[in-house]
Amino acid sequence: MMSDISMAYNTYGTLNEDKSNAILLCHALTGDQYAASRQPITGKDGWWSFMIGPGKILDTDRYFIVCSNILGGCMGTTGPLDIDPDTGKPYGLNLPMITIGDMVRAQALLQDYLEIPDWFAVMGGSMGGMQVLQWASAYPERCFSAVPIATAAKHSAQNIAFHEVGRQAVMADPDWQGGNYYESGRKPRAGLSVARMAAHVTYLSESALHRKFGRNLQDREDLTYGFDADFQVESYLRYQGINFVDRFDANSYLYITRAMDYFDLASDHGGSLAKAFAGTNTRFCVVSFSSDWLFPTSESKDVVRALNAAAANVSFVEIETDKGHDAFLLETPEMLTTIGGFLESTAKSRGIA
Known part of the structure; x- marks a missing residue:
């Protein structure tokens, strides 16, 4: 048990007088609260900078955007690297196991702290989409609309397997030290880098890898x-791995991947996903991508069928793209049009000018 937690969050835009225009963004596995701010470690723009700002889909002249680092994270919210007040040392593996439900409960505490009665929308992709579904199920009265993107109501055996490969890479690194x-003064950099490389392959489609890299060589004419990294795709993955370890904590990676593995929304409702949304008044826009094999469209359709069975207000769009799972982090025109249209119609029904 943890008696106290800290939460790091960023906001964009201004909360209106009746507090009806607040949107919660839920970040993915390796994301953070810097959705539209410069990331302090990498110096790069926020992961949804193309979505957030004046005149953009998430218009900061119209909406108040909130994005917090998840519980178990490593960018300011309580996680394994933070100090356990009972020992005066970092929690490490003494941190209690974290679930998607715990992450959402912590966000609900932040909502209370900000004195926002309900979110106009809760949005997110991948693990962020899992949080969106958890929000809509656990707190339907606090969630006027929900936009789960490229996600599922439970983690598949394939995804658990990929996560286990990553965790074992971390734990096999001698510098992990239990x-x-x-x-x-030493971190399991090599193990975490390999974990990131393996995971990153799953974020791309085969056609995207072929289009970007093919069998092109890296800075050389012959094998x-x-x-060494003969091929461009090898060099790219090594770059992704090396840069990741500078901004992410290895134990956080273990905890967060495990939280995704344990997520199974139907299991909390007698095995019925429809019961998870029974009686909901939340409006849903479910989005998937045709080339996403990590969270395929079939899993989004399972959510849509459950929402239909619960007589929920739901729209669904599968976007044709070869960009794979990462399409939700890229400026995909059809995604912008879909989400923009949904928010516009929902804002009108909410009375947001």
């Missing part, structure tokens, strides 16, 4: 017949 590496 999770107690914080005071040693070396060795184990």
